[in-house]
Amino acid sequence: MxxxxxxxxxxxxxxxxxxxxxxxxxxxxxxxxxxxxxxxxxxxxxxxxxxxxxxxxxxxxxxxxxxxxxxxxxxxxxxxxxxxxxxxxxxxxxxxxxxxxxxxxxxxxxxxxxxxxxxxxxxLNYFIAHQMLHRVARISSGQSILVHGASGGVGLAFLQLAEHIGGVTVFGTASAANLDLVRRHGAVAVDYRNEDFAVAIRDSVGGVHAAFDPIGGPHFFRSYSVLRRGGRLVAYGQNDALRDGKPNMFIGAVGFLGGIILPNLRPDGKKTGFYNAWSLxxxxxxxxxxxxxxxxxxxxxxxxxxxxxxxxxxxxxxxxxxxxxxxxxxxxxxxxx
Ligand SMILES: NC(=O)c1ccc[n+]([C@@H]2O[C@H](COP(=O)([O-])OP(=O)(O)OC[C@H]3O[C@@H](n4cnc5c(N)ncnc54)[C@H](OP(=O)(O)O)[C@@H]3O)[C@@H](O)[C@H]2O)c1
Known part of the structure; x- marks a missing residue:
């Protein structure tokens, strides 16, 4: 053939x-x-x-x-x-x-x-969101999560699957034009270009049980900073390592070192890790x-x-x-x- x-x-x-x-x-x-x-x-x-x-x-x-x-x-x-x-x-x-x-x-x-x-x-999108929610972070009703890129393919999958769990408080970052879409899926929408998601989360719930971050670079550390004790950062992308068409491996390395490896060494009860579709x-x-x-x-x-x-x-x-x-x-x- x-x-x-x-x-x-x-x-x-x-x-x-x-x-x-x-x-x-x-x-x-x-x-x-x-x-x-x-x-x-x-x-x-x-x-x-x-x-x-x-x-x-x-x-x-x-x-x-x-x-x-x-x-x-x-x-x-x-x-x-x-x-x-x-x-x-x-x-x-x-x-x-x-x-x-x-x-x-x-x-x-x-x-x-x-x-x-x-x-x-x-x-792919719903499979990875499903695994990160259920098998990695083990999110259940009554918990709170932060979803970056909430209007994107994987982001929307997180919102829809979290709706099925029920009783999960979801913070979803998106740009202004997509905030309504995020809200329609029951999430608290945060305009990432004009608002600080860390402030929005601290002011309302104090911290989240899990943050799902495909942005990478120093963004991983910002997501880690809004976890409550026992919380987990699930990093799963490196968008910032390619900006304006140019690969930036330094940003990628900063994300891994500063957002995943070093925070894991801190005795603060929080966990970090990088997930991909083959991790499990x-x-x-x-x-x-x-x-x-x-x-x-x-x-x-x-x-x-x-x-x-x-x-x-x-x-x-x-x-x-x-x-x-x-x-x-x-x-x-x-x-x-
Ligand atoms: N680890 C794995 O196995 C795996 C598998 C598949 C995908 N991924 C990763 O998943 C990520 C998302 O993929 P996708 O297909 O869902 O992409 P997508 O549909 O293009 O969505 C990405 C979204 O990210 C948002 N965004 C960009 N910069 C942001 C920032 N600084 N803060 C918050 N949101 C931001 C954009 O939202 P606005 O348009 O609202 O600005 C965009 O809608 C990619 O990094 C991809 O590599 C990983």
Whole structure:
């Protein structure tokens, strides 16, 4: 079978992607071949392509951390997967493609009737928000949390999933135009350009049980400073390590050292750590399938809904990546059919 893939071929801001067509072999034992229908595009793809994430893939590589498609064939020893079945998967890279072989255990069934583009729009964002809320910070009713970038894809996922827990006080930072959206999801909206979130939190609840921060750099320390005793900073992004198109590894290092490593040494009862979508794979191997299935079930039951979805054809992945870097309202999804 021939497959079309979009490769990141360098670390530049433009002309960094190249469309290539190659043969995809039959799936090896324990694997299935998926005809990809939709692949999510996220700001994290930009950070990987620009080389800002330590340990990220090196060019040439195929970006894309989430995909949805249909099982086309299965290798020897695969059970529990039917040809023709729709599945979703999270991958470290490889999503921008029309076809891929993946280990069968990575493929999670998509409930009947769920649109593949909508499934791709929620898979990564809601999966990571779910894991950070439930498995890392273990948030429960009566607690309070701080969500940065609350109007963004992951931010909105936090707000919607916290609404399901119920009784959680949520502070959500966003820019002025997005404050109403944040409020509509039951959060206390803080305009991060004109207000100090630390003051807003101290004045109302004193401190939060958890802060979820994708901004990075010195921002991690500011989020840590609003934790109450026993609270946890969950850092999960490094937006500030790429500003105005320029990677700034110094800012990234400052965030890790000053916001995560050093605060953890203080005997103040607070904890800090960096989370990514693969953080729990060793300690909780069942969590991947359970949590992705749960997110897809919530979507199927209309209990979560991504903000606007913008679709582009796979061949326009370069435009999608550029839009993700400029900042987009809603979720970008590549149509791979
Ligand atoms: N660790 C992982 O495995 C993983 C996986 C996926 C994504 N991520 C990370 O998650 C982050 C969010 O991704 P996304 O797809 O949700 O991005 P997104 O949809 O572009 O949303 C980002 C939001 O951040 C807000 N923002 C920017 N600067 C801010 C600041 N200083 N304070 C508060 N908010 C600020 C913007 O809000 P306004 O428009 O209102 O200004 C924007 O809506 C990225 O850093 C990405 O790398 C991590």
């Amino acid at each position: 021939q497959t079309t893939q979009v490769y990141a071929v360098n670390r530049q801001q433009t002309d960094c992607l190249e469309v290539r067509t190659t043969d995809l072999e039959a799936p090896p034992a324990g694997h299935a071949r998926v005809r990809v229908e939709a692949a999510g595009v996220s700001y994290g793809d930009v950070l990987f392509q620009r080389g800002v994430v330590p340990g990220g893939p090196k060019p040439p590589f195929v970006p894309g951390c989430d995909l949805v498609g249909v099982v086309e064939s299965v290798g020897a020893g695969v059970t529990g997967l039917e040809v023709g079945q729709r599945v979703a998967a999270l991958v470290v890279s490889g999503g921008y493609t029309t076809g891929i072989n993946l280990p069968a255990e990575r493929l999670v069934p998509v409930p009947d009737g769920v649109d593949p583009v909508r499934a791709a729009a929620v898979s 794979e060793k300690s909780q191997p069942q969590a991947y399938r359970e949590d992705l299935a749960q997110v897809l079930d919530l979507l199927s039951a209309d209990k979560i809904a991504p903000r606007e979805i913008h679709t582009l054809p796979l061949r326009e992945a370069g435009e999608a990546l550029a839009r993700a870097e400029r900042g987009v309202t809603g979720k970008l999804v590549l149509n791979c059919t």
